[in-house]
Amino acid sequence: MRPSRAVQSARPSVRIPVRHLTSSSRLPVLAPFGVKSFRFQWPADLAASWAFEMESLILGWYVLTTTGSVRLLVVYGALQWAGSLISPMFGVAGDRLGHRTILCITRAVYVALAGTLTVLMLTGHLVPWHVFGIAALTGLLRPSDMVMRNALIGQTMSAARLLGALAISRTTAESARMVGALAGTGGVALFGMGPAYVIVTALYCTSFCLSFGLAGKATRVAGAAGAVAVSIVATPLRDLRLAFTYVWGKPAILGAVTLAFLVNMLAYPFALGLMPYVAKDVFAVGQTGLGYLAASFAAGGLAGSILLSVSRVPLRAARTMLLCAATWFVLVLALAWTRGLMAGMVLLAITGVVQTFCLMPLAAVMLRASDADYRGRVMGMRMLGVAGLPLGLLIAGPLISAIGFTATVVLFAVSGLALTAAIAWRWHTALWHAAAAANARA
DSSP: OOOOHHHHHHHHHHHHHHHHHHHHHHOGGGGGGGSHHHHHHHHHHHHHHHHHHHHHHHHHHHHHHHHOOHHHHHHHHHHTTGGGGGHHHHHHHHHHHOHHHHHHHHHHHHHHHHHHHHHHHHTTOOOHHHHHHHHHHHHHHHHHHHHHHHHHHHHHSOHHHHHHHHHHHHHHHHHIIIIIHHHHHHHHHHHOHHHHHHHHHHHHHHHHHHGGGSOOOOOOOSOOHHHHHHHHHOOHHHHHHHHHHHHHTOHHHHHHHHHHHHHHHHTGGGTTTTHHHIIIIISOOOHHHHHHHHHHHHHHHHHHHHHHHHOOSOOOHHHHHHHHHHHHHHHHHHHTTOOSHHHHHHHHHHHHHHHHHHHHHHHHHHHHTSOGGGHHHHHHHHHHGGGHHHHHHHHHHHHHHHHOHHHHHHHHHHHHHHHHHHHHHHTIIIIISTTSGGGOOO
């Protein structure tokens, strides 16, 4: 019997999804790109991340060589992350206005600030206080960029694709640290600061334009009338208070936020803000050597992100983040006695792999434990952990001047190991127990 036209017309709609699923199963790393929003988000985040890293190294080297002060260098590094203290408010704004809206606004500001610095450089009017002023403005917004990225992934990805999508997203930051390090330091050496900063501004422009292709605010479906009424009368401060209460009542999220603060305060300073000092005064290399060291750390992070995105081995996320945090501090301890450039590059590359295997499961733990209505606020609370980075930098600068680089690194690393063990003990049931939801294999 010949099938009807209705049946014939239905056949393609059945076959196409089957082919799509088969392709995704063969190449799981590409599965997140099946979501339209992610196809725009990944290159937009990549351009912004490249701009961030080029900017940080170009201006960090400028501050160090112009002022000759490691204390002013750590002040510059701390200013870039000052906005982490108000990042929960950006999470509230993202939940209210939409994560795409917040990203477009902040990236438009990046374009304006980078354009201002470019004009000052090309006209020869740049002085250190210009750098500190614009770094302070950028630093208020930069942490929110990370909040919105992860919140958008949580909004658009299924639970099965979440860790892989986070790992692929992480490649934007890690490749930026590698390529941005080489392009930033090499570009300044070849062409000067002004032309190199033109590239930074162009990258910010590209990121801003691509951000319009991201998913809009998720619509609320089938909600109770009371929930809608609460949404109408809620205020930003009330939303923020609810976010703190919500996180406090979720042991897995609270433990993850605490660990994020710890690694930012005691591990990251030596790989990020203090890298120009490490290159110049510890390894005794110039701007090109700085690029190699920063690129090595980034290359390790990129390798770790790729391994996570293509791996089919299910991980216990909470246990993985704790074990890798401890390993990270052991590697920081090894940095105290490492002096050769090649040895330093190898050590930083390994550190880069380990930090990715710590932070990606950490983000997955938080997103899995979060309800959809709180996702932006929870990731805003996650960025409170980044407040540890400027704090660690401001502590490390005076300590290096007072007791030396080696003693400071040992103090930070040993303290980090002890506090990581304390976190594992305090939230043992939620983070270490094999049966905990945070350790569900995925």
